[in-house]
Amino acid sequence: MLSQLPNSITSPSWWQLINWIADPIGFQHRYSQKYGDIFSMHLSGIGSYVIIGNPQAIQEIFNQDSKFDIGRGNELAKPLLGQNSLMLMDGDRHRRERKLLMPPFHGERLQAYAKQICLITNQITSQWQVGQPFVARSAMQKISLEVIVQIVFGLSEGKRYQQLKPLLTAWVDMTDSPLRSSMLFLSFLQKDWGTWTPWGRMKQRQRQVHDLLQAEIAQKRTKQDDRRGDVLSLMMAARDENGQAMSDEELTDELLTILFAGHETTATTLAWAFYQIHQHPDILEKLQQELDSLGDNHNPMEIAQLPYLTAVCQETLRMYPVIPVLFPRITKSSMKIAGYEFDAETTFMPSIYLVHYREDLYTNAEQFKPERFLERHYSAWEYLPFGGGSRRCLGYALAELEMKLVLATVLSKYKLALAEDKPVKVQRRGFTLAPVGGVRMVMTGKRSGN
Numbered sequence: 433m434l435s436q437l438p439n440s441i442t443s444p445s446w447w448q449l450i451n452w453i454a455d456p457i458g459f460q461h462r463y464s465q466k467y468g469d470i471f472s473m474h475l476s477g478i479g480s481y482v483i484i485g486n487p488q489a490i491q492e493i494f495n496q497d498s499k500f501d502i503g504r505g506n507e508l509a510k511p512l513l514g515q516n517s518l519m520l521m522d523g524d525r526h527r528r529e530r531k532l533l534m535p536p537f538h539g540e541r542l543q544a545y546a547k548q549i550c551l552i553t554n555q556i557t558s559q560w561q562v563g564q565p566f567v568a569r570s571a572m573q574k575i576s577l578e579v580i581v582q583i584v585f586g587l588s589e590g591k592r593y594q595q596l597k598p599l600l601t602a603w604v605d606m607t608d609s610p611l612r613s614s615m616l617f618l619s620f621l622q623k624d625w626g627t628w629t630p631w632g633r634m635k636q637r638q639r640q641v642h643d644l645l646q647a648e649i650a651q652k653r654t655k656q657d658d659r660r661g662d663v664l665s666l667m668m669a670a671r672d673e674n675g676q677a678m679s680d681e682e683l684t685d686e687l688l689t690i691l692f693a694g695h696e697t698t699a700t701t702l703a704w705a706f707y708q709i710h711q712h713p714d715i716l717e718k719l720q721q722e723l724d725s726l727g728d729n730h731n732p733m734e735i736a737q738l739p740y741l742t743a744v745c746q747e748t749l750r751m752y753p754v755i756p757v758l759f760p761r762i763t764k765s766s767m768k769i770a771g772y773e774f775d776a777e778t779t780f781m782p783s784i785y786l787v788h789y790r791e792d793l794y795t796n797a798e799q800f801k802p803e804r805f806l807e808r809h810y811s812a813w814e815y816l817p818f819g820g821g822s823r824r825c826l827g828y829a830l831a832e833l834e835m836k837l838v839l840a841t842v843l844s845k846y847k848l849a850l851a852e853d854k855p856v857k858v859q860r861r862g863f864t865l866a867p868v869g870g871v872r873m874v875m876t877g878k879r880s881g882n
């Protein structure tokens with residue numbers, strides 16, 4: 433029976449921090465080979481974490497969710513999202529806020545969004561010209577931003593929306609490389625000395641986004657309509673047990689969280705899907721056959737049921753986790769996990785990457801093989817692209833639907849090809865991981881009938 437602590441990386445903590453920022457995937461790969469699927473890392477100035485790539489240990493963690501503080505573990509995101517973000521909440525407050533935010537992202541509401549997603553995809557891709565290269569990730573970001581803005585605010589017109597979209601993109605693009613991302617991890621760089629410093633520029637854009645959101649909230653207050661189903665209206669109509677409504681600060685931080693979490697992630701995953709599909713002509717052909725089998729007058733929700741398309745999306749999410757590890761989970765008291773005895777205040781980081789690349793679960797894990805999802809069912813701790821337990825991604829159902837509809841709409845209409853022949857690598861982009869260069873593609877023609 434184990435009882436001692438898991439292996440700990442011995443290199444200096446400043447070196448671990450640099451490597452974690454620069455290449456979190458290479459970091460986990462290297463050290464898991466050396467130390468196994470549970471080991472500790474120490475990031476200078478940030479803290480110590482136990483990285484977990486063992487599915488049974490992750491099952492134990494998901495099953496004991498209430499024994500962890502998770503919002504507190506997300507402190508690094510506070511300067512970006514504000515202290516009233518769902519991601520930073522714990523306990524009753526987190527439960528209440530999730531209950532309020534869940535409905536617009538699930539169930540019947542999704543059906544209403546399906547047509548909108550196809551329409552937005554058609555509008556944005558209609559600007560593509562034959563022979564003209566484009567960056568798949570940027571095109572997908574335009575689509576996913578438009579989708580989330582429409583869901584959050586309920587409409588898509590007006591000057592404020594037109595200002596908000598480029599501003600949000602410029603803001604998130606400020607951490608588009610490992611070097612530029614380092615300001616999120618190194619507190620000594622977080623000094624607002626005006627717009628000539630990176631952090632100052634970051635803060636300025638954040639204030640501009642805040643101001644636009646505040647103006648939108650103020651305008652909605654003047655004509656509040658509780659029957660509207662958009663996320664902002666629901667949040668404004670909500671009251672706590674004392675009859676208290678959410679303050680403007682709370683509303684703004686929550687809007688920002690959803691806008692932020694809801695578009696970068698989906699756009700990146702879609703870019704990877706286009707990359708893999710166009711590297712494998714057999715997969716593209718199978719997908720097109722499946723889409724063609726639907727005929728012309730199908731309901732968009734039928735697309736979501738297609739088995740091969742579903743497997744392609746699952747395999748993309750397996751190979752390319754958007755975040756390198758799940759949210760940190762801090763133990764509230766001492767506890768046993770995987771036979772080890774951990775003290776209170778230990779922070780666990782379940783690793784999507786390490787689990788998704790286990791050869792005992794995914795043979796030839798480096799290969800893109802959608803069929804594996806048709807041949808086998810994976811449990812919630814063997815396949816966890818959206819995390820798990822009480823923190824499972826709020827927008828997973830929307831993200832899955834959006835991925836399928838965008839892929840189906842584009843692949844039914846256009847012939848595309850990769851514009852470059854070299855393999856696309858993954859790199860840090862803020863708290864997320866994304867393809868270097870964003871996957872350059874080119875439209876080579878339209879499919880017959882379009």
Ligand code: HEM
Pocket residue numbers: 518519520530537689690693694695697698701754755758759760817818819820821822823824825826827828830831
């Ligand atoms: C492919 C797209 C997406 C991926 C891969 C993804 C992945 C994740 C992951 C791994 C977590 C952390 C879960 C954990 O630690 O257990 C998370 C949390 C979250 N995601 Fe997503 N996400 C995606 C899209 C979205 C969308 C479209 C939304 C929009 C609503 C969204 C909103 C959130 C929020 C608000 C949380 C925090 C939940 C909480 O703290 O309770 N995500 N997501």
